[in-house]
Amino acid sequence: AQSVAQPEDQVNxxxxxPLTVKCTYSVSGNPYLFWYVQxxxxxxxxxLKYITGDNLVKxxxxxxxxxxxxxxxxHLKKPSALVSDSALYFCAVRDMRDSSYKLIFGSGTRxxxxx
Amino acid sequence: xxxxxxxxxxxxxxRGQQVTLSCSPISGHRSVSWYQQTPGQGLQFLxxxxxxxxxxxxxxxxxxxxxxxxxxxxxxxxxxxxxxxSALYLCASSSNRQGRSGELFFGEGSRLTVL
Numbered sequence: 001a002q003s004v005a006q007p008e009d010q011v012n013x014x015x016x017x018p019l020t021v022k023c024t025y026s027v028s029g030n031p032y033l034f035w036y037v038q039x040x041x042x043x044x045x046x047x048l049k050y051i052t053g054d055n056l057v058k059x060x061x062x063x064x065x066x067x068x069x070x071x072x073x074x075h076l077k078k079p080s081a082l083v084s085d086s087a088l089y090f091c092a093v094r095d096m097r098d099s100s101y102k103l104i105f106g107s108g109t110r111x112x113x114x115x
Numbered sequence: 116x117x118x119x120x121x122x123x124x125x126x127x128x129x130r131g132q133q134v135t136l137s138c139s140p141i142s143g144h145r146s147v148s149w150y151q152q153t154p155g156q157g158l159q160f161l162x163x164x165x166x167x168x169x170x171x172x173x174x175x176x177x178x179x180x181x182x183x184x185x186x187x188x189x190x191x192x193x194x195x196x197x198x199x200x201s202a203l204y205l206c207a208s209s210s211n212r213q214g215r216s217g218e219l220f221f222g223e224g225s226r227l228t229v230l
Contacts, residue, residue, distance in 0.1 A: 044221040046218040101163055106157075
């Protein structure tokens, strides 16, 4: 069965400091991995995805994520956090063998960037 | 290019009633998925439609149903509403041009409150 774990309910970081939001996954086959962000009372916005190839993926708004197959992790990172990055972040996985576009989401991590 | 449009954005119903939510995908996208978001259960997959056919279905009771029209617009219906159906219902569309590695584009959601 597919699953995604985001072990931290909330991450607090000071503006200008680097941030990391953790994600680990479990799929039977090879994964497609995604990060989405949700602002209050809004839908989800796509940040980045890993399909294959380079383990470091760059995405929107200066975010990047590192795929680690041996640790089955896909942590979201940003070198310098902004107050405007404060939001709810979701990691998601899709099994490459799945014929549909179904995503399995983690429980979400609330990022709070303080000025 | 217009994004995914969901209507209505907010609605209040009473237990036992039924509700229909509508989703217009991004032009050219043939896949439409529905997700339920609640504080307790997080983001859960309801179903996905592709070219008017249901391609995948989540673990929800038969009270939850959906359909897709020839213009790719989709509706979901919940009959005999229960208090636990109160949630944000998110619709997402995707293009098959990137295969199954393509990201989902989400609408703003329909917030359903059941009293």
